[in-house]
Amino acid sequence: MARIELRDVVKRYGAVEVLRDINLDIQDGEFIVLVGPSGCGKSTLLRMIAGLEPITEGDFTIDGVRMNDVRPRDRDIAMVFQSYALYPHMDVARNMGFSMEIRKDPVQDRIDRVRGAADTLGLSALTKRLPKALSGGQRQRVAMGRAIIRDPRAFLFDEPLSNLDAALRVEMRLEIARLHQKLGATMVYVTHDQVEALTLADRIVVLNGGDIQQVGSPLELYERPANKFVAQFIGSPTMNVLPVTGGDHGVTVANGVTLALPHLPDTLQATELGIRPEHLDVVPAGAGEIAGVADVVEHLGSDTNIYANIEGLGSLMIRKHGNIPIRSGDRLGLRFQTENAHIFAADGTALRRATGSADKAESGHAPTRSLDSDPLAVLLEDPQ
Amino acid sequence: MTTRVQNTVMPGEPRARRSLYWQYMIEPFLYLSPAIFLIGTVMLIPLIIGISYSFQAIELLNPFDTGWVGFENYLKLWSDRKFWIALENTFWWTFWSISFQFFLGLGLALLLNTQFFGKRLFQALVFLPWAVPTFLSALTWAWLFNPVIGPLPHWMASLGLLSEPYNIMGDPSLAMWGPIVANIWFGVPFFAITLLAALQSIPGELYEAAEIDGATPWQCFTKITLPFLAPMIAITVMLRTIWIANFADLIYVMTGGGPANSTQIVSSYIFTTAFRKLDFGYASAIAVALLGLLLIYAIILLWLRKKLVKI
Amino acid sequence: MAVARSHPALTVGKYAALLGYLTFALFPLYWLFKIAITPDQLIFTEGTNLWPSALTIDNFRTVLFQTDFLAYFGNSLFVSLGTAAVTTVIAAGAGYAFSRFDFGGKRLIIAVMLVTQMFPLLMIIAPIYKIVASLGMLNSLTSLIVVYTAFNIPFATFLMQSFFDGIPKDLEEAAMMDGCSRFQALRKVIFPLTLPGLGATLGFVFTAAWSELLFALMLISKNEAMTFPVGLLTFVSKFSVDWGQMMAAGVLALIPSCLFFIFIQRYLVQGLTSGAVKG
Known part of the structure; x- marks a missing residue:
């Protein structure tokens, strides 16, 4: 379990600033969704948390320990890639157990956990197959299996559903929600799809042009957008x-x-x-x-x-x-x-x-108002 | 290297490490260093030494008369009739070789981009000349042109191309065609391979779209295939031209530059000067001149490519 | 192309063209082989017949057992395999760096590598000769390996780079998230996927080293250290009358590089398709 903090984080490629002054506290067990149009820096932010991109400035800590210079392998974070990134030359079981293989965990332990994860994800019949012999949805499940197998401190998802068709996307979205309920782990999820953001998130981080526009629960963003960008980006x-x-x-x-x-x-x-x-x-x-x-x-x-x-x-x-x-x-x-x-x-x-406290761009810890009518009901319908 | 090894032998231990940023900067050079080292020591340093030789008198047959001579070698070059003949020969040698290699290679690539029975075997066999060691292709073609054991002079005589079956490589007006034919034979597969690769990267939908729009096969070829191939053609023709102009092996083995210097190209002239006459200084001056000419050619071609090629 | 199917004349033309290319490519090799198996006494009388009236393997036997042929063959094999192995390892490293990293000086290094493909190698033949001689490394096969490796690195690097470019970067990032160091990711994930690329590069460099003549001619003068091309050239001058034996030696010289090439040519096209065209 992990509490992730970003303090004044900046990312530059040469002179180009792709992320500016990112400040974000992610609570233990929280499901955070980073959302924004393409090129807003959301994937870069995720990859910096993963350790795949160096952080130019600022501090990044997990449970209070500074992680800027810790390599990905030592961060104990799992990641699900948009392309799934399954190893084409390994079968499903070896794909899922690869992290334990690398860490030289006991073989029996590994076999048990792979079997457990395969059962959970409905992959038991496929463990000997190579990725190329799987459908898109099955590949997606293997990618998730690979992430959950080793019980990491946090999960990162980089647009994991964008390669699936609409029906499968809804199904896998539910599965991810269940997974979060079951594991209670910290999850950071990147998407450009606001429906995924609104359905999955405890809190949503809206990014645009390298800046955080607003952080808040789905309802807060819907009811009290901090600016015109958030107002137009959230809600369909x-x-x-x-x-x-x-x-x-x-x-x-x-x-x-x-x-x-x-x-x-x-x-x-x-x-x-x-x-x-x-x-x-x-x-x-x-x-x-x-x-x-x-x-x-x-x-x-x-x-x-x-x-x-x-x-x-x-x-x-x-x-x-x-x-x-x-x-x-x-x-x-x-x-x-x-x-x-x-x-x-x-x-x-x-x-x-004018409420005395200037809540122009509130950072999201305000308690959620209860409402008579539920605008989320409108929000949550898939536009498809 | 050492930092990385230390890092990997104690996994999981909390340790002060150089920043990831630093590691990202330094790591590619670890992978590159052997390549950079070898290219530097075996190619770049000798290149610089070679250029410096061109300003010196270094004759192994005349070991006491060495030293810096300034531009003397170049002045000698300017008035060396053999050099100008070699330059002219280089032009024709390169021009005919590249033209035939390119058009035959393009034809072969277009054929290989279609479907037919036994294609894989055909492709392997037709590319085979590229694998034949150069000296061996040179010898083989020399033998084929030899009227004693080769059929070509006899065939050419019966076709009326030659008055009688003799060895064309003994005839100063025709000798160059011997190495040129061998070079075409040897070089067609290279063009075919690179152009085939480029052809295969053209998306098939483009042809379907063109067909729906009513384009004829010829229009498809000129409006889609050629523009897509253009960048590859430009770069391949440039590299091959330079390579062929530098390529002395075939000529050296087949004719040795003779008869009467009629097949002497600049690079074979360099070789003869350096290793027959052992005059390294003068040979280096010729080489620098050739390098200069090739660089000018490359710059012109790159500039043209920038102007003409849109994609 | 649908065109060939619709017009019978075009189909005929296409197959005629295929046959033409095949004949052009194979006839010289066939001729080499034909003379090698023609008995000496028939070479001149049947010089231009397409098939001899009698066959012999005497030429092969003589070449193999009564000349230094096997020694040349061994030397060439050693030099070519050594060059291919060393070059492929070094080029794989360099190609990986080009494919996966963005770093200062990358463009400069690539430009320098391109320029090395341009200048006349003859220009550095004299300096290399002097350097090797001063190191006392003349007539050593190791010096040939070092020189050949350097010459082949640039092209092999570009080839390897295009193969690496064909492997998604996500894969090694996933491996690093799974707990691999970059080197482990390279070994366990990327390496098995690049095997075709490594094979193609290996074969390409082997073929190039197997045929190199000028530098071998210059750096090697002792008979027992000669590689094949040099040996065969001395053969030509020594036995300039014995056509059959020369051709037999030629046929034998052809075997390894052709075998290698048949194996790699498909991957060569693949490698060039995936990477080179983009630039």
Whole structure:
């Protein structure tokens, strides 16, 4: 078990800074997901924890011991690679037992543990096969077996599911979640898929351009994104963003409509307003704050997605539970659930209620609020 | 080396170690050092010595007359008629060898990139000339051109190419073709292997897409195959040209530069000067001149490649 | 290509071309073999017949047992195997460094290696002769191995690099996470996967060393230290009338390098495909 700490960590390739001032505490047994667009540095960060990339500056400790200069083999961390990285010339059993072979653990011990892991992962019938004779899902399982076999202090996952098809991905995601429950080990998981992040994580770290944008539980990131990037990156479908002018206790949308935002007194510097598709209500034409015309309507059965054209504003997306009887070309009115609106300053920072403590970019230890309605239910559906 | 060995003999022990960063910097040089050492001592140092020889008089037959002579060797070179003949011969030798090797090699590579019965055996057999030791290919072709035991003069005579079956390598106007044919035979497989490798790396979908777009096979060849091969062609032709211009073995064994210097190329002239006349100083000057010319050629070709090749 | 299948004329043309290449490639070798098995008295009378009316293996017997042929053969085998083994080990190290590390001076070292492929080796023949002579290493097979190794390192390195490039970096990283040192990862994971590459490089260098003539000619003058090419050339001058024996010696000289080459040629194409084209 391990508590992992990163202090002021910087990574440079020559003059190019790929990670800046990374500060992160990972608690013992926590499941942390690093998420962000490609090129944001999330894989580099993971590889630095693994010891596969040297750390340019800063300190990295596991259980209080500085690990910067400890080689990967001595860190006692297991890693599952995106490509699985199974040894092509070894059969499944030897692949899984390789770490124990290297450490010269007793042979009987090794055989027992390989058998145990193979049983757990449903690989017992395949232990004599070579990787090339396995399907993608089976290879993925072997890669996980190789990681769990030696009971490491922490597990690292580098986009482990990205090479699987959609159905298998859901299945393996559940398996990883179960594994975490069962082992209770510290896990760090890299993905660009926000659904994986939201379902698996205790806490999510959102990275962009080499900076940590926000750290927090899935709900925190959904409800209180620290900035426009996080707001748009987390949540599917993506949050609508409209240009506004800030006023006192409210904003004016570009086409002249004024929205009162009593829960957000600090609205003077607002330049944009964010509203999630599920926080817009469809009302009869003429009612609501703005009027629009339904452009494309997607009936998904459980939900209806409406893309509405608003004069002077462009397109807004609305998502409603159930089957809403609206067709393309219908005129409709829209009402903002203003208590769920977000406003952003010119630099993208989210403006918040003045609560004395400046919680602009909170680092995630705030207790999670309990909610009447569960927005996660919306969040967790696979977009596929 | 020592730090790594120490690290591996006591695994698991907590120890002060140099930073990983340092290790990442130094480690590649451990793997490279034997190569760097050998290339440095066996090639680069002799190269520098060789260049310095070209400014000295070093004649083994004349051991008392040694010393620095400045550009004397080069001035001698400038007025050496044999050198200019050799230079002209080098040009034709290289030009004809490379042209035939390239076009025959390209044809072979295109054939090998198709499917046919017995392809693997065919490929192994047709590449075989490359494996034949150079001196042996030289001897074999010399024998084939010999009217006493070889069939070629007789065949050429009956085809009307020759008035009677004689050895073309005794005829100053034709002698060069002996080594050139041997060189073509020996060099086609190299081109075929490299071009085949390049052909196999062209994604098949490109041809399918082109076919759907209605391209004829000839259009496929000129619009897809050639542009994809171009970088490989440029680099291979460049390396092979330089290599062939330097390649004296075939000529040395087959004709020795004769008759009447008609097959003397610059590199065989260097060899004769150094090891027949034992005049190392002058031989080095010729070699430096050849190196200079080849470098100019390489720079021009690389520049052209940069200009012309888009991918 | 579907084209060949659709036009019968093209198919015929293709097979004619294949036959043409095959004849061009093999005829000289066939001729070598033919004369070697022709009895002496028929060589001149049937000089240009495609097949002799009588066969003999006397030439082979004479070459093997009444000349220094076996000594040359042994020397060449020693030099070529030694060169191939040493070069492959060194080139594997260098190729691995090029494939897996990014370090200062990498481009410079690669450029220098490319330049060594360009300059006339004849240029360094005199300095090497002087150095070897001053070390008292003339007529030593070891000096030949050292020189050949250096000459072959650059190409062998590029070849090995392209084979290493074909092996995912993830594999040795996984091995390091599993507890290997880099060297262990190399030995247990990468090495078994590079065996075809090592074989190809070994064969390539062997063939090159087996045929080298000029440096052997220069550094070796004693009969008992001669390698095959040098020995065969003295053969030519000594027995310039005995065609049958020379050809028999030639056929025997051909055997090892051809065997090696048939084994490696497929991997050569593979190696060049995976790496070289990218640059």
